[in-house]
Amino acid sequence: MIDAATIVLVTIGLAFFIAGTIGLLRFPDVYTRLHALTKADNLGLGLIVIGLAPQADSIAAVFKLLLIWFLVLVAGAAACHLVAQRAWHRGKS
Amino acid sequence: MNDIPGLVFDFLLAVILLRVAWRLLSSSDLFRAVVLFIAFGLLLAIAWVRLDAPDVALAEAAIGAGVTGALLLIALARMAEIRHSATELAERLAVLRRGRFRITIRPVLLILVTILGVMLLSTLLVMQPGEGLQPAVAERLGESGVDHPVTAVLLNFRAWDTLLELSVLLLAVLGVWSLRRHAPLPVRAVPGPVMPGMVRLLLPVAVVIGFYLLWLGAHAPGGAFQAGAIFGAAGVLWILSRPRDLPIPPAAVVRLGVSAGVLLFFAIGVAGLLGGFGYLGYPPPWSGMLILVIEVTATLSIGLTLVALFLGGAPRGEPSGDHNGRLS
Numbered sequence: 001m002i003d004a005a006t007i008v009l010v011t012i013g014l015a016f017f018i019a020g021t022i023g024l025l026r027f028p029d030v031y032t033r034l035h036a037l038t039k040a041d042n043l044g045l046g047l048i049v050i051g052l053a054p055q056a057d058s059i060a061a062v063f064k065l066l067l068i069w070f071l072v073l074v075a076g077a078a079a080c081h082l083v084a085q086r087a088w089h090r091g092k093s
Numbered sequence: 094m095n096d097i098p099g100l101v102f103d104f105l106l107a108v109i110l111l112r113v114a115w116r117l118l119s120s121s122d123l124f125r126a127v128v129l130f131i132a133f134g135l136l137l138a139i140a141w142v143r144l145d146a147p148d149v150a151l152a153e154a155a156i157g158a159g160v161t162g163a164l165l166l167i168a169l170a171r172m173a174e175i176r177h178s179a180t181e182l183a184e185r186l187a188v189l190r191r192g193r194f195r196i197t198i199r200p201v202l203l204i205l206v207t208i209l210g211v212m213l214l215s216t217l218l219v220m221q222p223g224e225g226l227q228p229a230v231a232e233r234l235g236e237s238g239v240d241h242p243v244t245a246v247l248l249n250f251r252a253w254d255t256l257l258e259l260s261v262l263l264l265a266v267l268g269v270w271s272l273r274r275h276a277p278l279p280v281r282a283v284p285g286p287v288m289p290g291m292v293r294l295l296l297p298v299a300v301v302i303g304f305y306l307l308w309l310g311a312h313a314p315g316g317a318f319q320a321g322a323i324f325g326a327a328g329v330l331w332i333l334s335r336p337r338d339l340p341i342p343p344a345a346v347v348r349l350g351v352s353a354g355v356l357l358f359f360a361i362g363v364a365g366l367l368g369g370f371g372y373l374g375y376p377p378p379w380s381g382m383l384i385l386v387i388e389v390t391a392t393l394s395i396g397l398t399l400v401a402l403f404l405g406g407a408p409r410g411e412p413s414g415d416h417n418g419r420l421s
Contacts, residue, residue: 071298078291082283 009051016044134158147314155322238380240312299327321395328400344408354394
């Protein structure tokens with residue numbers, strides 16, 4: 001039962017990652033690619049973390065997984081903003 | 094042969110590793126090569142996990158992919174300044190590659206790779222899997238002062254190797270400082286609240302995680318190098334958020350900080366020699382405490398070393414040279 005939930009959630013997370021990768025490869029410019037990438041980061045990783053949480057050995061491991069997700073959220077959002085700002089200042093429309 | 098998904102994953106990982114390595118070596122855009130190098134570091138970290146070496150995976154992800162990636166990017170930025178364009182350097186490299194060497198090197202490389210591959214395969218098929226050193230280490234783990242076999246080997250049984258590794262890092266910093274350049278960072282301060290806010294959030298978290306990894310090294314994957322890499326990365330992040338007004342401590346403090354790890358390690362080794370336990374031998378009731386002290390100093394030294402490597406310039410107060418290296 002728990003394994004089934006893990007498999008389902010991780011698979012949906014993987015679908016988000018695939019969508020993000022396709023977006024990275026196929027979108028025309030920096031801003032749309034950033035949009036695709038951050039969706040993969042936030043939602044894809046979030047679903048994988050939630051899917052893996054029941055498999056953890058202890059509550060501490062669950063909190064570590066959530067901390068990893070939170071750190072990736074912060075780093076991803078800040079990096080996305082900085083890349084977009086740099087591209088904007090360089091004059092890319 | 095009963096772990097088919099694992100085997101498929103390992104095979105895919107190996108193929109991807111080779112492909113990424115080839116792409117980054119043959120790329121004519123240096124920036125793309127550096128980014129592929131960072132990706133290669135992360136894939137290599139996954140490979141280490143598959144080989145049951147989480148300590149090495151942590152170190153590879155932090156140092157190989159993280160800090161080395163930052164070093165390569167800042168080197169690229171500085172080269173762009175010096176030569177006005179990194180693509181000009183790449184064009185020169187491409188011309189060299191397309192020169193007369195290209196025709197004759199390929200068959201030779203192919204033959205060499207085939208011979209090497211045949212030798213490796215035949216050795217793999219003939220060799221019996223041995224039991225390695227795990228039983229020997231497990232037998233003496235109790236008297237090493239820590240619970241984790243990797244840390245016991247690194248800081249007690251083979252402490253000499255770790256001392257030499259720390260010395261190599263120190264030599265790298267000395268090499269960089271001996272160039273005596275004071276070029277400021279080719280980075281502009283980023284306007285807006287996002288960068289300072291992120292740094293305000295991430296720096297304390299990085300410090301806590303660094304100390305946590307350092308403490309964890311006694312009984313789980315972790316240790317001085319990994320924690321030092323996190324401190325180095327945090328230092329680099331802090332520097333990048335304020336590249337113009339860096340609060341650099343005086344030169345004496347920086348020199349002491351960078352060499353403290355090696356000096357303390359060496360002093361403890363000599364003390365062990367004088368105390369009758371042999372060079373780098375610890376008195377058994379004090380092993381755990383000595384290992385902790387060595388690891389803390391090594392972590393701070395490694396973090397400071399990585400930041401010094403990133404900054405590149407000699408410590409403030411040193412005479413600087415012009416581009417020909419002469420002292421001014």
